Amino acid sequence: MLNIPRITILSAFLAIAAVAPAAAEEPGLWSVYNDSLKGAKYVDLTHTITPNIPVWAGFASPTFGQSSAARDLEGFAKKGDTFSYETHGVAASTYNLTTDQLGTQLDPPAHWAPEYPAIDELPATYAVRPLAVINIEEKVKADAGYHLQVADITDFEARHGRIPEGSVVFVRSGWSKTWPDPALATTRPFPGVGLEALKFLHLERKILFHGHEPLDTDTTPTLEGEHWLMHNGYAQAEGVANLDKVPETGALVAIGYPKFGGGVGxxxxxxxxxPPDWQYGVAIGSIPEAPLQKFDKPLHFDEQAGMRVR
Incomplete structure (x- = not known):
């Protein structure tokens, strides 16, 4: 057995410890996830697209169907076969989406202004932002056509502090509480966001974009607010849901959308x-995720509903 002085062993250990990373140190942003996001509450602000949702009067409603084989697939399906769980062990759907302006949306500026980005040209930096929610619901109860004003924004800031630069601002009006009643699409008046409020949010507070519950920004004949946004290179969210389930400040918003080439909606x-102590939402680990929940009722295509249901 080697007779190595204890002081030599201790010195060697300390030398290794000085150059080796700490075992508990987490790489990159993993600590952000573990410290802040893993225990957070998650609230979906998105309407489900179905064949019967409210749709702007200029567009037809979507239709759903079942996919069929486009050609013979030896040993699997014949051309024209509708794919089914029973026969093929797999199902697939078709969607006739009559417009890219359905349900909860992200409008890129190319929706109105072709010289600005389409949906696939929006930067990846849109992914996660601070979220501020301005509540005008009480004013809308008194006036169904009320539009967000600059005074509403400054009142909000008097209570909560300045809206962060680069944040997303959603306007809570209560309009979507009767969704998916198709009558919402044609009900007038409806709450909106005034042009001066939009200019203040973008030019003074330099937000990323704003969002609202209705399917239009405002009720002016020319949609002046949306026109100004798009022709100045700004995006916007429409058809946002569940704003009564999120705090006015202190939350983040995660933003996702399909990347259609040249898409203008x-x-x-x-x-x-x-935050973890928020009263609404679900937390990671509180619901089945991997594997996901198994339902008692299987998914099946309902001809009357025009979609797959349980």
């Missing part, structure tokens, strides 16, 4: 990431 998914 966008089906979007917004998820609010709220």
């Amino acid at each position: 966008g089906y979007a998914r917004y998820v609010a990431i709220c």
Whole structure:
């Protein structure tokens, strides 16, 4: 047995410890996830697209169907076969989406202004942002056509502090509480966001974009607010849901959307990431995720509903 002085062993250990990374140190942003996001509450701010949702009067409603084989697939399916769980062990759907302005949306500026980005040209930096929610619901109860004003923004800031630069601002009006009643699409008046409020948010507070519950920005004949946004290179969210389930400040919003080439509208998914002690939402680990939940009732195509249901 080697007779190595204890002081030599201790010195060697300390030398190794000085150059080796700490075992508990987490690489990159993993600590952000573990410290902040893993215990957060998650609230979906997105309407489900179905054949019967409210649609702007200028567009037809979508239709759903079942996919069929486009050609013979030896040993699997014949041309024209409708794919089914029973026969093929797999199902697939078709969607006739009559417009890219359905449900909860992210409008890129190319929706109105072709010189600005389409949906696939929006930067990846849109992914996660601070979220501020301005509540005008009480004013809308008194006036169904009320539009967000600059005074509403400054009142909000008097209570909560300045809206962060680069944040997303959603306007809570209560309009979507009767969704998916198709009558919403043609009900007038409806709450909106005033042009001066939009200019203040973008030019003074330099937000990323704003969002609202209705399917239009405002009720002016020329949609002046949306026109100004798009022709100045700004995006916006429409058809946002569940704003009564998120805090006015302190949350983040995760932003996702399909990347259609040259798309001038966008089906979007917004998820609010709220503090752990928030009263609404679900936390990671509180619901089945991997594997996901198994339902008692299987999914099947319902001809009357025009879609797959349980």
